Amino acid sequence: MDIRQLEYFVRVAELGNVTRASIDLDVTQPALSRQIRQLETELRQNLLIRHGRGVELTEAGKVLLEHARVILHQLQRAREDVGRVRGGLGGHVAVGLPPGIAKMLAVPLTRAFRAQLPDATVSIAEGLSLQLQDQLIGGHLDVALLYNAAWSPELECTCVLEEDFFLVTLRRPGMSEAPIGLHELAAEPLIIPTRSHAIRTLVESRLAGIGCRPTIALEVDGIAAILDLVADGAGSAVLSLNAVVKSGREPDFACRPISNLRIELMQAVSARRPATLTQQAALQLLREVATKVLSREPGTRPPSSASPGPAT
Numbered sequence: 001m002d003i004r005q006l007e008y009f010v011r012v013a014e015l016g017n018v019t020r021a022s023i024d025l026d027v028t029q030p031a032l033s034r035q036i037r038q039l040e041t042e043l044r045q046n047l048l049i050r051h052g053r054g055v056e057l058t059e060a061g062k063v064l065l066e067h068a069r070v071i072l073h074q075l076q077r078a079r080e081d082v083g084r085v086r087g088g089l090g091g092h093v094a095v096g097l098p099p100g101i102a103k104m105l106a107v108p109l110t111r112a113f114r115a116q117l118p119d120a121t122v123s124i125a126e127g128l129s130l131q132l133q134d135q136l137i138g139g140h141l142d143v144a145l146l147y148n149a150a151w152s153p154e155l156e157c158t159c160v161l162e163e164d165f166f167l168v169t170l171r172r173p174g175m176s177e178a179p180i181g182l183h184e185l186a187a188e189p190l191i192i193p194t195r196s197h198a199i200r201t202l203v204e205s206r207l208a209g210i211g212c213r214p215t216i217a218l219e220v221d222g223i224a225a226i227l228d229l230v231a232d233g234a235g236s237a238v239l240s241l242n243a244v245v246k247s248g249r250e251p252d253f254a255c256r257p258i259s260n261l262r263i264e265l266m267q268a269v270s271a272r273r274p275a276t277l278t279q280q281a282a283l284q285l286l287r288e289v290a291t292k293v294l295s296r297e298p299g300t301r302p303p304s305s306a307s308p309g310p311a312t
Helices: 003-015 018-024 028-041 059-084 099-116 129-137 181-188 198-208 222-233 242-248 277-294
Strands: 048-051 054-057 091-097 118-124 144-145 155-170 189-192 216-221 239-240 253-270
Touching: 003 018, 003 028, 003 054, 003 059, 018 028, 018 054, 028 242, 028 253, 048 118, 054 189, 091 129, 091 155, 099 118, 099 242, 099 277, 118 239, 118 277, 129 144, 129 155, 129 253, 144 239, 144 277, 155 222, 155 242, 155 277, 181 198, 181 253, 189 198, 189 239, 198 239, 198 253, 222 253, 239 242, 239 253, 242 253, 253 277
Parallel strands: 091 118, 091 144, 189 216
Antiparallel strands: 048 054, 144 253, 155 239, 155 253
């Protein structure tokens, strides 16, 4: 048994597919399969059940996976501790950010990372919250900021801040900008993202809680396009005030606060893989930068006392 075999095995187990693991690890599929078979031969146990959809862990495979994660984590810790003799934390941290957040955080986060963790490297992936969550569970990311992260035993989440939502309509003379309730929202023809988007998920779940469904006029997955369609009179949108302000077209729109409709920006890490010292430092750094930069944005606030605790 060697470290490479354990790394290969953990990757296959996390992705549930030998082909995807071979691409991720940049090794040929036959070479990867051979290493897994050698590991099974040495342990005298079948570790994987192979089928048409991929692979599943046997009971022996589940036991080895827990040990392998600890071993690889300890190896990384050892590398970092030795690196600290040179004066700083080393290693690599992969961070996932939603598109709008990435636009605001990429530069200040990179600057802070270079200043406080000069011996480490960082990569930033951009994607929708559901995509980032899957990448985090699959081991492609070490930490991610997610909107309204769905509960999973694979994740540990803490709320960084909350963002209020507004009903955005084309501004007309005499139009009311008073708050709107969820029942009124259900009657509005909405230009809204598809179901893979956190805004759509939030609106549908909150309306379902009062026995209603949204009235969908159009499905559009881009904020700029949504605002263009609102300006053209095609319907209304549910967006943060920050999204409207950042568009530079705030005078064109009326923004009515939606009662009890806000989204949580969560900081998420894997519950299965212990964080290295570098990752722990990066986690704290990300939270500090996100809180400092985003809390200045209109419509955002620190997490309320009523917010749910970490998802574990």
